[in-house]
Amino acid sequence: MAIVAFYSEVYEPLAWRQALLECDPELNFQVWGEFIAPKDVDVLLAWRPPDGMLKTLPNLKLLQCLGAGFDQLRGRSDLDGGFQIARIVDDDQTAGMVEYALAGVLDFHRQLYLYRDQADRSAWKEWPRSSASQREVGLLGMGTMGAAIARALVTLGFSVRGLSRTRGSIDGVRWFGADDIGAFADGLDMAICVLSLNKANTGILDRRFFERMRRGAAVINIGRGAHLVETDLLAALDSGQLAWARLDVMAPEPLPAISPLWRHPRIEITPHIATSLLPHAVARAIVENIHRVRAGLPPVGAVSRSQLAL
């Protein structure tokens, strides 16, 4: 009987087993390391399987990524099998990104990072407040997640800009094309990066970008670590051009304990938790993909080899 194998360095297998078996009690779900017949594995559920693992599965039909991104698969040596690759974008996962982005925007907008700092000195002092409408917030990336964040920010009254290769339309959002990044950055109070990583946007959050933002601006990175030029961020914070950064993604991860980012007083680090898949939220979609590839159909959320080459 065909095996659905599960490999993850972060997710708890028991919760996934339970959620998937609730959708299909017949599934032969096995955790990597516990099962014994690689040739029987036709589906692998994983986020970042070790390079080479896929070559050990001769009858693999589907690599189902446990997440929305797929850049973590770039450059590996074992993608030339006949299997399909699929990613998941679900509403709950998008909601996680919206929550994380809003938490960061509100923390900066309401200067809570300053109040935390002065509370350490038992200081009771009020700083001037701005209206949300006075804040220019720019989203780098307007896919499913960027658009959802933009909508939430518009609802709260922020002035919102979106940077995107393809032009869309959301009430209250000003769109900028990739060529127009200078105008997009001009006078921004906050920049939120939710881009997928590719060669063209590696290092997009750099000195030139920061210098066009308003003095004392903030950066939130929930794209990928490589979108940000760390040394440029540190220089901009130290000069006062930027006032604050919250970073959820690093290059590499985990962020090494010796990194100066950990100890910078104006940088807050979270360990890639902006969002994650909750098993109960995505089990049905994954089980459907398993049934689809076993019936010879393409999976939902298919990622092509050419997308991986960008």
Place this chain on the structure above:
Amino acid sequence: MAIVAFYSEVYEPLAWRQALLECDPELNFQVWGEFIAPKDVDVLLAWRPPDGMLKTLPNLKLLQCLGAGFDQLRGRSDLDGGFQIARIVDDDQTAGMVEYALAGVLDFHRQLYLYRDQADRSAWKEWPRSSASQREVGLLGMGTMGAAIARALVTLGFSVRGLSRTRGSIDGVRWFGADDIGAFADGLDMAICVLSLNKANTGILDRRFFERMRRGAAVINIGRGAHLVETDLLAALDSGQLAWARLDVMAPEPLPAISPLWRHPRIEITPHIATSLLPHAVARAIVENIHRVRAGLPPVGAVSRSQLAL
């Protein structure tokens, strides 16, 4: 010519002068301490004028409070003049409360306070995430501000309860009457107090309330300091019944530097900044109230002496 006098320990008079004169260039706006003829003052703009000040103004027609609350006026000795009292509730001020409440809910919901704590030790570790729908958030107080916060939380997918003397209706909100506070508190993950202070609700956030919440719950206080029993909060945090609190209001304010609240690792203090009046947002409403009382009309937002006696 009648004088509009301005007294505030927190607001910057120049910004108010400018915003009010833009609405009516004829206003004789004078900052307390700079003008010389108390008998000419017919309007006082203030939040918490020193007790006795009102008796020095024999021709006062209006005490215009610079805020939505009025409990700060209770118990003073100089309210028996013939003047009217008015408060202001405006959309921008309400938006400030919504922003502050959301920032706190999201910080707790996404465990950012835990991530800040472990980042101090350069620790990269992910904690399990919950969906907003799994979080029960209770609002104590469902007036203009409580209702606006409730709506914002429902939009983000939280499970929301409201405690209120008068029953209203907001999609997705479960209402509880004041008699039903036990059922309201049962199993709450977060309690947000936005009540006006009166004798009946003083100390409403106490041991009994905390014990009915879910273990590891959080409290956000943006009502008044006296709503919270400080010793009960400290005991609940130390026992683990509560995991976190963010407090914007204290009794007394400013919070004394020797208070144990400042240094508790699970308490975050802000100096009564959840919201504030922005001059440009309320100048027109204040100027209209000045014109109304000078024309013998009641002010908008009038507060009666009997409300002050509650």
